[in-house]
Amino acid sequence: xxxxxxxxxxxxxxxxxxxxxxxxxxxxxxxxxxxxxxxxxxxxxxxxxxxxxxxxxxxxxxxxxxxxxxxxxxxxxxxxxxxxxxxxxxxxxxxxxxxxxxxxxxxxxxxxxxxxxxxxxxxxxxxxxxxxxxxxxxxxxxxxxxxxxxxxxxxxxxxxxxxxxxxxxxxxxxxxxxxxxxxxxxxxxxxxxxxxxxxxxxxxxxxxxxxxxxxxxxxxxxxxxxxxxxxxxxxxxxxxxxxxxxxxxxxxxxxxxxxxxxxxxxxxxxxxxxxxxxxxxxxxxxxxxxxxxxxxxxxxxxxxxxxxxxxxxxxxxxxxxxxxxxxxxxxxxxxxxxxxxxxxxxxxxxxxxxxxxxxxxxxxxxxxxxxxxxxxxxxxxxxx
Amino acid sequence: xxxxxxxxxxxxxxxxxxxxxxxxxxxxxxxxxxxxxxxxxxxxxxxxxxxxxxxxxxxxxxxxxxxxxxxxxxxxxxxxxxxxxxxxxxxxxxxxxxxxxxxxxxxxxxxxxxxxxxxxxxxxxxxxxxxxxxxxxxxxxxxxxxxxxxxxxxxxxxxxxxxxxxxxxxxxxxxxxxxxxxxxxxxxxxxxxxxxxxxxxxxxxxxxxxxxxxxxxxxxxxxxxxxxxxxxxxxxxxxxxxxxxxxxxxxxxxxxxxxxxxxxxxxxxxxxxxxxxxxxxxxxxxxxxxxxxxxxxxxxxxxxxxxxxxxxxxxxxxxxxxxxxxxxxxxxxxxxxxxxxxxxxxxxxxxxxxxxxxxxxxxxxxxxxxxxxxxxxxxxxxxxxxxxxxxxxxxxxxxxxxxxxxxxxxxxxxxxxxxxxxxxxxxxxxxxxxxxxxxxxxxxxxxxxxxxxxxxxxxxxxxxxxxxxxxxxxxxxxxxxxxxxxxxxxxxxxxxxxxxxxxxxxxxxxxxxxxxxxxxxxxxxxxxxxxxx
Numbered sequence: 001x002x003x004x005x006x007x008x009x010x011x012x013x014x015x016x017x018x019x020x021x022x023x024x025x026x027x028x029x030x031x032x033x034x035x036x037x038x039x040x041x042x043x044x045x046x047x048x049x050x051x052x053x054x055x056x057x058x059x060x061x062x063x064x065x066x067x068x069x070x071x072x073x074x075x076x077x078x079x080x081x082x083x084x085x086x087x088x089x090x091x092x093x094x095x096x097x098x099x100x101x102x103x104x105x106x107x108x109x110x111x112x113x114x115x116x117x118x119x120x121x122x123x124x125x126x127x128x129x130x131x132x133x134x135x136x137x138x139x140x141x142x143x144x145x146x147x148x149x150x151x152x153x154x155x156x157x158x159x160x161x162x163x164x165x166x167x168x169x170x171x172x173x174x175x176x177x178x179x180x181x182x183x184x185x186x187x188x189x190x191x192x193x194x195x196x197x198x199x200x201x202x203x204x205x206x207x208x209x210x211x212x213x214x215x216x217x218x219x220x221x222x223x224x225x226x227x228x229x230x231x232x233x234x235x236x237x238x239x240x241x242x243x244x245x246x247x248x249x250x251x252x253x254x255x256x257x258x259x260x261x262x263x264x265x266x267x268x269x270x271x272x273x274x275x276x277x278x279x280x281x282x283x284x285x286x287x288x289x290x291x292x293x294x295x296x297x298x299x300x301x302x303x304x305x306x307x308x309x310x311x312x313x314x315x316x317x318x319x320x321x322x323x324x325x326x327x328x329x330x331x332x333x334x335x336x337x338x339x340x341x342x343x344x345x346x347x348x349x350x351x352x353x354x355x356x357x358x359x360x361x362x363x364x365x366x367x368x369x370x371x372x373x374x375x376x377x378x379x380x381x382x383x384x
Numbered sequence: 385x386x387x388x389x390x391x392x393x394x395x396x397x398x399x400x401x402x403x404x405x406x407x408x409x410x411x412x413x414x415x416x417x418x419x420x421x422x423x424x425x426x427x428x429x430x431x432x433x434x435x436x437x438x439x440x441x442x443x444x445x446x447x448x449x450x451x452x453x454x455x456x457x458x459x460x461x462x463x464x465x466x467x468x469x470x471x472x473x474x475x476x477x478x479x480x481x482x483x484x485x486x487x488x489x490x491x492x493x494x495x496x497x498x499x500x501x502x503x504x505x506x507x508x509x510x511x512x513x514x515x516x517x518x519x520x521x522x523x524x525x526x527x528x529x530x531x532x533x534x535x536x537x538x539x540x541x542x543x544x545x546x547x548x549x550x551x552x553x554x555x556x557x558x559x560x561x562x563x564x565x566x567x568x569x570x571x572x573x574x575x576x577x578x579x580x581x582x583x584x585x586x587x588x589x590x591x592x593x594x595x596x597x598x599x600x601x602x603x604x605x606x607x608x609x610x611x612x613x614x615x616x617x618x619x620x621x622x623x624x625x626x627x628x629x630x631x632x633x634x635x636x637x638x639x640x641x642x643x644x645x646x647x648x649x650x651x652x653x654x655x656x657x658x659x660x661x662x663x664x665x666x667x668x669x670x671x672x673x674x675x676x677x678x679x680x681x682x683x684x685x686x687x688x689x690x691x692x693x694x695x696x697x698x699x700x701x702x703x704x705x706x707x708x709x710x711x712x713x714x715x716x717x718x719x720x721x722x723x724x725x726x727x728x729x730x731x732x733x734x735x736x737x738x739x740x741x742x743x744x745x746x747x748x749x750x751x752x753x754x755x756x757x758x759x760x761x762x763x764x765x766x767x768x769x770x771x772x773x774x775x776x777x778x779x780x781x782x783x784x785x786x787x788x789x790x791x792x793x794x795x796x797x798x799x800x801x802x803x804x805x806x807x808x809x810x811x812x813x814x815x816x817x818x819x820x821x822x823x824x825x826x827x828x829x830x831x832x833x834x835x836x837x838x839x840x841x842x843x844x845x846x847x848x849x850x851x852x853x854x855x856x857x858x859x860x861x862x863x864x865x866x867x868x869x870x871x872x873x874x875x876x877x878x879x880x881x882x883x884x885x886x887x888x889x890x891x892x893x894x895x896x897x898x899x900x901x902x903x904x905x906x907x908x909x910x911x912x913x914x915x916x917x
Contacts, residue, residue, distance in 0.1 A: 013436025037412030041440030055901035057908030084904035125434035331453030
């Protein structure tokens with residue numbers, strides 16, 4: 001069993017979480033107030049599938065800043081960021097160093113004549129994990145949301161979608177297809193434009209992906225918007241449950257589009273029926289324990305009949321023949337000689353720019369295809 | 385193992401696939417240290433700092449194809465930092481010993497731990513001898529990353545030694561993580577021993593993407609001179625590092641501060657090649673090995689045969705050179721420092737006659753990179769001298785406009801340049817000069833020239849290249865607009881991109897708002913890194 005410390009350090013820190021929320025705001029720019037490594041690391045995991053989306057900078061804290069404080073660097077950096085970026089808002093994320101120095105970051109920001117919203121998220125890595133950073137940045141974003149003038153019909157927000165999640169754009173498309181034409185999405189929180197996010201309080205319902213219940217509660221508390229908690233829509237059952245839960249929460253019957261999408265997915269899956277039969281009892285492991293992975297695991301277990309090894313158990317101690325995880329798990333997968341299916345952040349040894357994701361009915365087909373192809377292309381008994 | 389043409393191509397195309405971000409930031413010295421330790425086959429680095437440092441520094445831009453999966457982290461929290469983090473470090477070391485049993489554990493301090501000035505040596509000293517693993521602690525020379533003024537000094541030094549490498553090596557980059565890690569190896573791992581005659585250590589850093597092939601070729605060429613490889617540093621095992629002082633000479637490209645330090649401690653001299661491009665072609669290769677033999681005090685054996693093998697290579701290269709010389713070429717580059725070497729490479733080594741040499745030297749970029757007007761003058765002079773020495777008839781064009789470039793392209797058969805050019809030479813075929821250095825051995829040289837001769841006639845025209853279309857804004861109909869485009873305020877038209885090796889802006893895919901923000905990040909980097917006082 002891996003020590004808790006080792007598991008934790010493989011999952012990033014508060015700054016990475018705050019970054020993932022902030023960079024999801026599609027037209028925001030980010031100033032990472034820290035040493036350059038924090039900027040570099042976050043950007044390295046953002047760029048592989050987003051080469052044309054660079055909108056972040058570092059305040060480049062230097063030795064002299066440690067002596068005299070980082071306020072000057074912050075004020076200069078923010079001044080330049082306000083001037084140079086075509087951005088609707090600026091997120092300022094502070095790393096370990098300025099927080100260790102005890103800089104009064106709020107005071108520095110107050111001194112900058114901001115022409116657009118500046119959102120500070122104090123996100124020193126030593127103060128928490130990635131999840132806490134994601135939630136903090138979401139809370140900071142919600143604090144600048146204005147109260148709505150009116151509630152918009154049956155529009156919903158989907159809470160818990162992040163831009164740097166692998167296949168996130170495809171997942172967003174899949175969610176729209178699942179909800180159908182009668183349930184428009186006001187905003188994917190936080191993976192949307194700043195103006196759409198600011199209009200999010202006008203939605204009739206918040207659809208909160210599991211793991212972000214606190215954010216649903218905060219939005220309910222602040223704007224009175226009801227919310228339902230759903231699992232990520234993976235698999236046939238998961239997709240149907242997602243769409244049905246949302247429709248029912250809005251007092252609607254599930255639309256006929258669901259049956260059409262499911263029937264189409266079933267017809268595709270029949271083409272691989274022989275392969276799918278072989279999945280039954282196949283031991284697989286997940287390295288991450290995020291909400292997406294849990295929902296994916298449910299699909300593999302309940303619908304494909306795979307044996308998902310218990311969370312917390314080290315894959316190297318088990319008998320899994322396939323690993324679901326991030327690019328950092330590739331080393332282990334290679335060591336064990338088993339295929340890796342990339343589902344978790346970060347993914348930097350593969351890109352995703354197509355509309356083929358794993359969410360929704362069609363996503364179930366895509367995932368089955370990926371699994372079969374991964375098994376077939378795994379180097380196995382190549383030496384005769 | 386002898387690396388063949390496919391290995392050379394694998395090195396070019398299997399590495400560095402992810403977009404680089406050096407235009408908008410650097411990774412900090414931890415990355416350099418992790419790279420160095422990650423290359424040691426039986427060592428594990430422990431990043432002593434908060435979890436985020438341990439999380440992302442496993443991915444290393446020096447080798448994006450192979451993260452340092454095995455790296456660990458002491459995972460410091462607020463309380464740990466207040467108390468110095470010794471307990472967490474001790475636990476991380478013991479856990480690593482128990483679960484991975486490496487030959488060596490190297491502690492890499494993060495910026496947070498530098499701030500609290502924790503005594504890593506105390507923890508390492510306490511456990512040393514109690515665990516069956518060699519323990520090493522890296523000492524930070526600077527906080528976080530090299531100083532910007534050092535970077536400027538480095539640029540000036542490189543220009544000052546543009547044509548001939550400084551035998552003493554580069555000016556050094558205080559706070560370079562690679563150097564800090566290697567100094568820790570010198571201090572805490574290497575053991576004094578008599579230097580074996582006719583042996584060298586090869587340092588594997590900074591050879592470029594095709595480094596393994598270069599080093600492989602060098603190994604064979606040195607063997608022909610009866611010079612053996614004591615170790616390839618740091619790529620080897622811990623025992624190789626221990627035995628490194630047994631070499632008669634350290635051979636390295638740049639980042640020589642650690643080698644200088646090793647010389648002071650063990651007396652091992654070093655030979656700094658500067659960069660592989662100083663030693664191009666048969667004459668360059670011969671000159672290189674004569675210089676190495678001289679530095680090693682190993683004149684004699686094999687040196688006579690060196691000239692013969694060079695002549696043999698020249699004979700072998702004749703048919704391919706004759707074929708390549710039958711076309712007209714233009715060279716377009718923003719790598720203004722490399723122009724003399726590119727001229728030599730194409731005119732003399734490949735025998736490809738250049739009609740034009742176009743170079744972008746935007747004042748803003750020169751300023752940002754520490755190139756004063758005087759240094760810029762030296763650079764241009766060096767280009768002219770290189771053209772003269774190569775007997776080239778090429779016209780040298782500094783910061784040519786798009787119309788000039790377009791007209792030039794119509795006059796030649798091939799345009800040589802970076803991945804993306806600031807214009808579309810639709811009628812000329814395109815030769816991608818990217819990242820690959822010419823081999824430093826005769827057999828490798830013949831392979832490289834043969835490869836280009838073999839493939840040149842199959843190179844496509846740029847007429848339909850998607851990469852050119854991606855530089856234009858996307859219209860509503862989803863088509864790219866050839867009249868469109870945005871200008872990066874830092875880089876006026878014709879100004880270079882260091883990343884692509886081609887002049888011009890925009891030089892990256894993306895619609896206008898993307899371009900504005902990318903340029904914003906570049907300017908931010910300039911303002912916060914280079915220009916901040």
